[in-house]
Amino acid sequence: MANAQKDILSWADKSGEFKRQQSSFRDWISSKPDAEFPAEKGRYHLYVSYACPWAHRALIVRKLKGLEEYFPYTSVHWEMLEKGWRFATKSDNEPGEEVTPDPVHEGFTHLRDVYFSVNKDYEGRFTVPTLYDKKQKRIVSNESSEIIRMMYTEFDHLLDDKYKSLDLLPKDLKDKIEETNEWTYNDINNGVYKSGFATSQDAYEKAVTTLFKSLDRAEADLAKSSGPFYFGDRITEQDVRLYTTIIRFDAVYVQHFKTNLRDIRSGYPNLHKWVRNLYWNHPAFGTTTEFTHIKKHYTKSHKQINPHSITPLGPVPDILPVDEEVAAVKASK
Numbered sequence: 001m002a003n004a005q006k007d008i009l010s011w012a013d014k015s016g017e018f019k020r021q022q023s024s025f026r027d028w029i030s031s032k033p034d035a036e037f038p039a040e041k042g043r044y045h046l047y048v049s050y051a052c053p054w055a056h057r058a059l060i061v062r063k064l065k066g067l068e069e070y071f072p073y074t075s076v077h078w079e080m081l082e083k084g085w086r087f088a089t090k091s092d093n094e095p096g097e098e099v100t101p102d103p104v105h106e107g108f109t110h111l112r113d114v115y116f117s118v119n120k121d122y123e124g125r126f127t128v129p130t131l132y133d134k135k136q137k138r139i140v141s142n143e144s145s146e147i148i149r150m151m152y153t154e155f156d157h158l159l160d161d162k163y164k165s166l167d168l169l170p171k172d173l174k175d176k177i178e179e180t181n182e183w184t185y186n187d188i189n190n191g192v193y194k195s196g197f198a199t200s201q202d203a204y205e206k207a208v209t210t211l212f213k214s215l216d217r218a219e220a221d222l223a224k225s226s227g228p229f230y231f232g233d234r235i236t237e238q239d240v241r242l243y244t245t246i247i248r249f250d251a252v253y254v255q256h257f258k259t260n261l262r263d264i265r266s267g268y269p270n271l272h273k274w275v276r277n278l279y280w281n282h283p284a285f286g287t288t289t290e291f292t293h294i295k296k297h298y299t300k301s302h303k304q305i306n307p308h309s310i311t312p313l314g315p316v317p318d319i320l321p322v323d324e325e326v327a328a329v330k331a332s333k
């Protein structure tokens, strides 16, 4: 329990580099009826935060695969203080669907209550996403990369053709996707955190330069892609995994995590076009993006880096309309 109380910056090592902890629950839902966690309606509950890029992956895939009835969910409140994520109260009135008290456990006030109900001696972090099995009263998984992969295949036998046929990890692209995942995860998804939570100048500079090298790489890949998705006309896992960081980039990371060598809207035309298409034209992306939660969570929960919890007003708008560019980009065309 002592570990669980540590603030997030304390995961930095002696060199000042942020180290993300391994997820603790790593079971899998399976399509096999005799499985320990079988694919069933009414059995699972997903705890997320609209603020969190890892949880956001699960919300996007749930909708892309038409799994809404299989994964009812609750978003915690954006505020994450000493006791970790808290559930919204009846009187909180935050934007977004399902920002409610815990509908599964009456009286639970924090996500940690769910973790402790499963294991009273739990010593890890209380992270979202958390996939909970109501029948066995157990946590199946709190690792987003695995939760989304369960969603791709294990429910297909229960889904309409439209959703069954959507393959986010097609065989012919699997190796490419895995290879892209590697640097997207290390340098971009986690790279923004390594930048923002670094506690030494060297660690910060190393993380930020690596991050921008990999953003350049994604930009070059998108310039070569026939679009509108990362790998051409098929939406894949790579779109999901990259989107949740890029959509937060200008809105919060540029200033809060000091990832400010460039921003997306004025520095990365292909990433900008790609992210606007996903946000505006694909509801699984747009309707699961809640900028209020994103901006308020980071700026009002990380007191170590923003002690007065002031949330900057900009950028305005959070995301540009699908065909609009910032003035400087427009002028240069």
Ligand SMILES: N[C@@H](CCC(=O)N[C@@H](CS)C(=O)NCC(=O)O)C(=O)O
Binding pocket: 008, 022, 023, 051, 052, 053, 054, 055, 084, 125, 126, 127, 128, 129, 142, 143, 144, 145
């Ligand atoms: N590896 C995990 C990481 C999840 C994660 O770090 N979530 C953050 C929010 S963005 C969290 O819940 N942090 C709470 C804490 O560390 O105390 C995953 O991808 O599912």
